[in-house]
Amino acid sequence: MASFVRATAVASAAAPGTMPDLPLPPPGGDWMARADAIAGRVAAALKAKAELGDAEWRRLPCLVGSSSHFIGAREAQADAALEPPIEFADRLARQFGVSGPVMVVNTACTSGLTALGLARDMIDAGACPHALVLGVELANRLSTAGFGALGLLSATKARPCDLERDGLVLGEAFGATLVSTSGPWRIAALASQIDASGFAAPAPNEAIIARAMRAALSAAGWPASSVDLIKLQAGGSPAGDLAEARAVRGIFSAPPRLVSFKGAIGHTLGASGPAELSLLLAALARGQVPPTEGFAQSDPELGLEPRAADGGAVRRVLFNLAGFGGHIASLALARE
Amino acid sequence: MIHLSAPTLARISTAELAPRAREQFGGDVRRAGTFAQLCLLGAQACLDGMPRRSSLGILWGSTYGAREAARAAIREVADGELVMPFTMIGTLPHLAATLLAQQGAPVMRAAFVHLQPAGWPWLLSLARAWLAGCEQVLLGWVEESAAAGEPHRSDWCVVQREPAAVSCQALGNPRGALPATNADWLAQMGAWLAAPRAPLALRGGSEAWRFAAGR
Numbered sequence: 001m002a003s004f005v006r007a008t009a010v011a012s013a014a015a016p017g018t019m020p021d022l023p024l025p026p027p028g029g030d031w032m033a034r035a036d037a038i039a040g041r042v043a044a045a046l047k048a049k050a051e052l053g054d055a056e057w058r059r060l061p062c063l064v065g066s067s068s069h070f071i072g073a074r075e076a077q078a079d080a081a082l083e084p085p086i087e088f089a090d091r092l093a094r095q096f097g098v099s100g101p102v103m104v105v106n107t108a109c110t111s112g113l114t115a116l117g118l119a120r121d122m123i124d125a126g127a128c129p130h131a132l133v134l135g136v137e138l139a140n141r142l143s144t145a146g147f148g149a150l151g152l153l154s155a156t157k158a159r160p161c162d163l164e165r166d167g168l169v170l171g172e173a174f175g176a177t178l179v180s181t182s183g184p185w186r187i188a189a190l191a192s193q194i195d196a197s198g199f200a201a202p203a204p205n206e207a208i209i210a211r212a213m214r215a216a217l218s219a220a221g222w223p224a225s226s227v228d229l230i231k232l233q234a235g236g237s238p239a240g241d242l243a244e245a246r247a248v249r250g251i252f253s254a255p256p257r258l259v260s261f262k263g264a265i266g267h268t269l270g271a272s273g274p275a276e277l278s279l280l281l282a283a284l285a286r287g288q289v290p291p292t293e294g295f296a297q298s299d300p301e302l303g304l305e306p307r308a309a310d311g312g313a314v315r316r317v318l319f320n321l322a323g324f325g326g327h328i329a330s331l332a333l334a335r336e
Numbered sequence: 337m338i339h340l341s342a343p344t345l346a347r348i349s350t351a352e353l354a355p356r357a358r359e360q361f362g363g364d365v366r367r368a369g370t371f372a373q374l375c376l377l378g379a380q381a382c383l384d385g386m387p388r389r390s391s392l393g394i395l396w397g398s399t400y401g402a403r404e405a406a407r408a409a410i411r412e413v414a415d416g417e418l419v420m421p422f423t424m425i426g427t428l429p430h431l432a433a434t435l436l437a438q439q440g441a442p443v444m445r446a447a448f449v450h451l452q453p454a455g456w457p458w459l460l461s462l463a464r465a466w467l468a469g470c471e472q473v474l475l476g477w478v479e480e481s482a483a484a485g486e487p488h489r490s491d492w493c494v495v496q497r498e499p500a501a502v503s504c505q506a507l508g509n510p511r512g513a514l515p516a517t518n519a520d521w522l523a524q525m526g527a528w529l530a531a532p533r534a535p536l537a538l539r540g541g542s543e544a545w546r547f548a549a550g551r
Binding site for chain 2: 067079085107108121125193195324
């Protein structure tokens with residue numbers, strides 16, 4: 001059985017009008033009430049696109065990719081007991097009105113995409129016809145302080161692939177994907193790798209990024225020349241963007257269309273899979289490859305120029321993510 | 337039908353953890369926090385008992401994950417301090433897979449999960465699916481000590497297509513199966529395997545699996 005992306009929705013902090021997303025309410029106030037409100041908003045948008053009956057919707061299993069889950073709610077109560085992260089996921093599932101089994105997946109920045117892979121496993125095995133995959137990273141000081149302490153953040157802005165890039169900018173997002181037995185985009189392959197040398201550095205080994213991309217192409221049965229678009233991981237990290245560029249150039253004699261979303265919405269860590277997937281597929285549905293916010297000046301060492309383009313002819317997409325701890329994933333998507 | 341190794345059930349006191357890790361890995365495990373060390377010790381002990389294969393998946397979970405490091409990091413943030421890099425790294429449970437790869441395990445796929453209390457059948461279902469791309473899948477459930485005097489727990493087994501200590505299949509009907517939780521299903525299987533008479537049926541939520549002594 002094959003799996004498809006049937007519908008997506010996302011709330012992010014992109015500048016108004018620049019991305020096909022829902023706005024996030026401003027940070028502040030009760031953290032959990034804000035999370036509930038965001039979940040409700042994204043749930044309504046996804047359900048409107050999903051074309052599932054109420055009973056089918058209620059039965060959905062829910063897989064939540066997140067690395068920070070509800071840490072933001074606990075920062076105001078540092079001495080309070082920590083609840084199991086599954087309780088936050090259960091709460092999100094209730095906001096979506098689904099009552100199937102719930103799981104939290106944490107592989108840091110690839111969490112949401114790992115969750116999508118597990119949903120695909122279940123559907124391909126015939127365990128369920130549809131699965132809800134969420135990617136959730138909401139405001140918290142721990143992620144920012146931790147990435148800052150590791151020296152990974154830009155002091156100014158994210159500049160993916162740009163000559164002046166100097167680090168990541170973290171962002172908030174709540175992405176939702178309905179994976180199903182039918183839909184407009186077929187999941188042709190999802191390949192993952194672990195770069196054992198990458199612990200605090202965001203995937204600096206281009207050979208392993210290339211291995212993930214080649215594995216996705218091989219599993220999809222695609223020659224590299226047939227890929228129309230690569231959604232880059234590119235977050236503006238000097239070493240990370242360079243490693244990915246070398247991997248891309250080693251596989252593609254002439255890189256296809258390129259795009260990165262991290263200049264527009266920041267690096268949304270475990271949410272980035274569902275969040276960026278939603279932005280990408282919504283833009284392609286409008287016939288657009290959106291511009292890569294933050295990219296202005298080419299870096300000759302990278303040799304990549306992500307720019308706005310016609311997306312109407314895009315049929316095959318490689319979707320890259322790489323994350324903390326050397327977890328790397330490449331998703332191959334085919335437009336049906 | 338899939339096959340499982342005999343589970344490896346590690347109970348390690350708080351004081352023992354670091355010395356055990358040093359002894360097992362020939363020195364301090366670089367940058368590993370409590371949770372990752374605990375995962376690594378149990379997983380490696382489980383792998384050591386099985387023939388080495390060329391591709392491995394690692395699928396493991398916990399109720400709380402790296403609770404000790406998360407508390408420390410939240411305190412540092414609340415105090416207005418920078419979060420120390422090793423504290424931050426210690427909060428990330430998935431790094432155990434990276435550490436296992438650093439020890440030479442051919443890790444092809446990895447996922448760290450939190451489940452509802454009786455969600456463990458998902459692990460077996462997913463492991464069965466992963467066997468399409470991995471020769472073996474390490475399944476684990478790991479909990480840091482929650483109270484003074486209580487040991488850390490790191491329980492693991494290997495799932496594979498080739499015959500092993502236990503054969504295992506999903507049951508269509510969970511009626512009659514013994515209830516089991518994420519925290520005790522591997523221990524229940526281990527206790528049964530010590531003197532297996534009839535096959536063991538365990539239930540988690542609405543799903544059940546049947547275990548029979550293999551080979």
